[in-house]
Amino acid sequence: MRKVLIVGAGQSGLQLALSLLDHDYDVTVMSARTPDEIRSGKVMSTQCMFHSALQHERDHKLNLWEEETVRVEGLGVSIAGPDSSRVLDWFAPLEHYAQSVDQRVKMAAWLELVEDRGGKVVIHGVTTSDLAPLAKLYDLVVVAAGKGELVQLFDRIPERSPYTEPQRALSLAYVHGLEPRPEHPDKAAVRFNIIPGAGELFMIPAYTLSGNCDILFFEGVPGGPLDCWDDRPSPQQHLDRILSLMKQFLPWEYERSKNAVLTDGKATLAGGYTPVVRNAVGKLPSGTAVLGMADVVVANDPITGQGSNNASHCAASYLDSILEHGDKPFDEAWMTAAFDKYWEYAQHVTTWTNAMLQPPPPHVLQIIGAAGEKPAVATRFANGFSDPTDFQHWFFDPAKAEKYLAEA
Secondary structure, three states: OOOOEEOOOOOOHHHHHHHHHHHOOOEEEEEEOOOOHHHHOOOOOEEOOHHHHHHHHHHHHOOOOOOOOOOOOEEEEEOOOOOOOEEEEEEEEEEEEEEOOOEHHHHHHHHHHHHHHEEEEEEEOOOHHHHHHOOOOOOOEEOOOOOHHHHHOOOOHHHHHOOOOOEEEEEEEEEEEOOOOOOOOOOOOOEEEOOOEEEEEEEEEEEEEEEEEEEEEEEEEOOOOOOOOOOOOOOHHHHHHHHHHHHOOOHHHHHHHHOOOOOOOEEEEOOOOOOOEOOOOOEEEOOOEEEEOOOEEEOOHHHOOOOHHHHHHHHHHHHHHHHHOOOOOOOOOHHHHHHHHHHHHHHHHHHHHHHHOOOOOOOHHHHHHHOOOEEEEEEHHHOOOHHHHHHHHHHOOHHHHHHHHHHO
């Protein structure tokens, strides 16, 4: 039985661990926190997952909250004018619903599930010096912890990493008490609100420790009015500031949110990080190679909501590569090939996400405008969140966009 060590207990690491257990691998997961510590900690992300990523969870019976979690049935886009009026608004249905489960709920339960299904869990923060002797005991070591010292094992790839600093100031709050969206009161949807020059606000239906809720998620352009979180306000002050910004820039969203209350005392988060692509093979001081996955090697800004989706796809791709490899050694050549297979998908997410961080070029403005007039355009854009590889065919390139819009 082949032995695999996975360092990190997030979406990618735990999904890979649980799927390997389905194939009778000897799996050990190292987590810096216990399940109870995860449940009682701060929120970690927005994690809206679309159909293709959700299907990976269903395939391995990991969709433990699917029945009770609110179903995201569409995507809405609004643009604010200089006077805070709404100058554009449209809604498009998703072909298959999306869902967002608070990672405090999911990761705590999945970590317990690893042991229930025969895996081993070690609660211990891991440094490079810790990992060196451990690596000799396993056939494969996978680093799935996207933060901390171990990330430094994996070198940044400059030609795939155009940014050297964060491109957005991120802030969010999980809340109860939102009123339904008047335009589609019977359909829960992610709302993508654009404030030109300042940033974006996403409204994301989700499931948390206390049941279904909504996530208010601002992305602020550095130095702009939404970049205002360095003082690290208290949770209630954090929510009050979010609502104040909504009232100022997006009054139509404020009106249905003004009575919002935090879901719990640790339901806010602020920060930012630099988008980056790294080499997938890291070298320990002993010379042993380890494989990086998900955010360790491809970390995108959350403006396109792909973080947990990428993590899920990475876990599924690595699972296939491991199973296909049989009993052969997991050497550097195999690690590189496993990442390259995943990169065939992830490169499209990175290209799309990096493009969305810049002021939209004329052809993208034309697409967004046309989506308000032509439902087919809106629907194709919305469903690209589940399959970002489609954007290469019509969204990135001005000539392809012009051809598609003429046909539409």
